[in-house]
Amino acid sequence: MDPGLEASAALEEGLQRLLAGEPLQYVVGWQEFYGRRFRVAPGVLIPRPETEILVREACVRALQLDGPRVLDLCTGSGCIAWSIALEVPGASVTAVDLSDDALAVARGQNPAFLHPGSGSEASSSAKEGLIAPRFLKADVLKEDIPGGSFDIITANPPYIRESEKVHMHRNVLEHEPAMALFVPDDDPLVFYRAIARHALACLVPAGWGIVEINEALGSETAAVFAAAGLQNVEILRDFFGRERFVTFNR
Numbered sequence: 718m719d720p721g722l723e724a725s726a727a728l729e730e731g732l733q734r735l736l737a738g739e740p741l742q743y744v745v746g747w748q749e750f751y752g753r754r755f756r757v758a759p760g761v762l763i764p765r766p767e768t769e770i771l772v773r774e775a776c777v778r779a780l781q782l783d784g785p786r787v788l789d790l791c792t793g794s795g796c797i798a799w800s801i802a803l804e805v806p807g808a809s810v811t812a813v814d815l816s817d818d819a820l821a822v823a824r825g826q827n828p829a830f831l832h833p834g835s836g837s838e839a840s841s842s843a844k845e846g847l848i849a850p851r852f853l854k855a856d857v858l859k860e861d862i863p864g865g866s867f868d869i870i871t872a873n874p875p876y877i878r879e880s881e882k883v884h885m886h887r888n889v890l891e892h893e894p895a896m897a898l899f900v901p902d903d904d905p906l907v908f909y910r911a912i913a914r915h916a917l918a919c920l921v922p923a924g925w926g927i928v929e930i931n932e933a934l935g936s937e938t939a940a941v942f943a944a945a946g947l948q949n950v951e952i953l954r955d956f957f958g959r960e961r962f963v964t965f966n967r
């Protein structure tokens with residue numbers, strides 16, 4: 718096809734998808750996160766800006782360690798796993814998700830393209846010390862997380878209660894994967910109980926963890942980690958002062 722016609726057909730198709738309410742990020746195929754472009758596609762959650770706070774906190778900890786071992790649960794696009802691997806030379810990151818679509822996107826991220834300001838140009842410094850994350854399929858709610866010891870655990874699990882759907886935009890409800898977002902109203906902390914169990918099993922003594930949480934359930938979520946026997950449990954706030962993260966030590 719004539720390149721001009723091809724471009725205008727692609728533009729027309731993108732426009733139709735936008736008019737049908739599809740998020741812009743799925744139409745263009747990427748979302749900016751922690752200064753890099755991450756590939757996204759229907760079937761994987763679009764990374765959100767508040768999750769960058771989790772990455773920053775994890776990088777501050779990881780940079781104090783020599784060759785830190787990091788476990789990222791519920792990895793989705795791999796935005797947390799890849800950001801830590803790229804920011805912390807020598808970090809070995811294991812990342813887990815249950816969704817085949819998410820794992821395909823996470824594994825398909827291009828570290829050269831992810832380098833800030835690099836566009837599609839590969840930069841050798843971008844990859845210096847980079848160990849590509851290992852992406853594994855596992856159900857966080859079951860006991861089949863890969864064995865091994867980790868210095869740091871990160872997780873942004875599903876945490877929106879079904880009853881909160883009424884406050885959400887149509888383009889999220891109709892286009893982003895429900896399994897990435899929702900938890901039952903009668904057990905909204907189910908993922909945090911599982912993550913606390915994994916933290917106790919996988920973290921080295923004094924190892925550290927951070928999870929993103931539902932702002933309406935800050936103290937309840939912190940209580941899950943304290944009750945499980947984790948230490949120094951604290952709630953962190955986001956840019957708007959909302960309770961959005963819980964941190965802890967083994």
Ligand SMILES: C[S@@+](CC[C@H](N)C(=O)[O-])C[C@H]1O[C@@H](n2cnc3c(N)ncnc32)[C@H](O)[C@@H]1O
Nearest residue numbers: 764791792793814815816856857873874875897
């Ligand atoms: C809120 S999204 C977070 C994605 C990504 N970490 C981010 O911050 O953009 C939650 C992720 O958990 C995954 N997930 C849902 N249930 C799961 C389970 N039982 N075990 C493992 N992963 C699960 C979803 O596929 C989704 O990718």
